[in-house]
Amino acid sequence: MSSQAAVVLGASGSVGNALIKELIRNGSFKPIVTLVRRSQPDQVAMAREAGVELREALVPAMDPAGLETATTEAIRSLDGDVAGLSVLGVGGGTGKLTIDEHRAVDVALNAAFARGLKASGRVKHLAFMSAAGADPTASATGSGAAGMARYARVKGEAEEAVKAGGPAVVSIFRPGMIIGSQHTPWLLEKVLPVFSFMTPAKYKSITVEQIAKAMIATSLKPPAASNVYHYPEMMALNR
Secondary structure, eight states, rough: OEEEEEEOOOOOOOHHHHHHHHHHHHHOOEEEEEESSOOOOOHHHHHHTTTEEEEEETTTTTTHHHHHHHHHHHHHTOOSSSEEEOOOOOSHHHHHHHHHHHHHHHHHHHHHHHHHHHTTTOOOEEEEOOTOOTTTSOOOSSSSSSSSSHHHHHHHHHHHHHEEESSEEEEEOOOOSSOOOTTTTTTHHHHHHGGGGGGGGGGGEEEHHHHHHHHHHHHSSSSSSSSOOOOOHHHHOOO
């Protein structure tokens, strides 16, 4: 089993927590470094109990310049290969945000993280979570709620930003409805799987654990070129 370090952005969210659990369980990533606004005691305790080193690099302001610097500095302290993983994004309530407020998180912070990874000279691959339907050419007007054109626009812009400024290879994961996310209504979680036979493959609902495992699979064996992974490809990676 290979051993490399993992540097993670977005660890405090639902998918992020699942990702940290899977990284710990996998055992191939030593240490695991999280870039977080505030400490996550449960994750620290989980890692300690499993005998895995988890380092938290605190970025209280979580601004682009500070995050980029913190990312590069965190990697500088590591030995060997380093994998970058980001699941950062505004989890819910995007419909209440202006497009610039949404971009300030999904685009600006992910771009800063990607630049920090590249600037370190140590990271060749970034596993990046986006969303099904992401499209940088979609309309920038109207509602910013999940599933709407403006939401797709911001997600698409985030993808373009991390590819432009980040490591040589970026694996982009585009989940549809995420089961296990605190932002997914429980009723939808129950109903959607029942109608999965009617849902186009790329938009099928997927669990936080399945997303995490797929991202880890590409981090362990990075592909030769950037690619996009929807539900079918993520499930294949799970197998």
